[in-house]
Amino acid sequence: MGVVIGVLNVRRGGLIKVSPARVWKEFVSFETLSQWFGIGHTLHSFEPRVGGSIRLSVEIDGERAGYGGRVLVYEAERELTFESQWDGARAWPAPTLITIRLTPVYEGTLVEIFHHGFERFGAIAADELEGYESGWDTKHIKKLRAIIER
Numbered sequence: 038m039g040v041v042i043g044v045l046n047v048r049r050g051g052l053i054k055v056s057p058a059r060v061w062k063e064f065v066s067f068e069t070l071s072q073w074f075g076i077g078h079t080l081h082s083f084e085p086r087v088g089g090s091i092r093l094s095v096e097i098d099g100e101r102a103g104y105g106g107r108v109l110v111y112e113a114e115r116e117l118t119f120e121s122q123w124d125g126a127r128a129w130p131a132p133t134l135i136t137i138r139l140t141p142v143y144e145g146t147l148v149e150i151f152h153h154g155f156e157r158f159g160a161i162a163a164d165e166l167e168g169y170e171s172g173w174d175t176k177h178i179k180k181l182r183a184i185i186e187r
Contacts, residue, residue, distance in 0.1 A: 046153035051178035054145040057114040073180040
């Protein structure tokens with residue numbers, strides 16, 4: 038059924054006018070996922086299965102910072118959820134989760150990207166949540182839509 042989204046979460050969403058089956062074709066391999074989810078950060082690896090892993094990196098203050106973790110949910114046409122933990126000194130007290138969820142709506146698909154699990158952080162949760170809330174946009178969903186519509 039998927040994971041429960043925690044109360045402290047960042048959510049971005051968009052409606053794409055195709056079926057979840059069509060949208061899911063962009064989740065089936067490293068090559069397809071990297072075309073839209075690898076923008077703004079770099080997708081280095083993706084094993085599309087429960088127990089697989091995903092590795093990404095992003096530039097922060099002129100240096101490359103790596104993150105990622107295990108794939109927890111890989112449910113065709115419905116959900117991809119993976120752990121997100123920074124490498125090295127940036128590591129959080131516990132990993133957060135990134136969930137990409139597909140929901141049929143009208144004759145299309147609502148694509149939602151959640152970054153959640155900040156409640157695991159205790160006292161630093163507010164600052165971490167705020168940082169992601171102000172920094173996230175919908176570029177991934179816009180790119181996914183553009184790929185599907187071409």
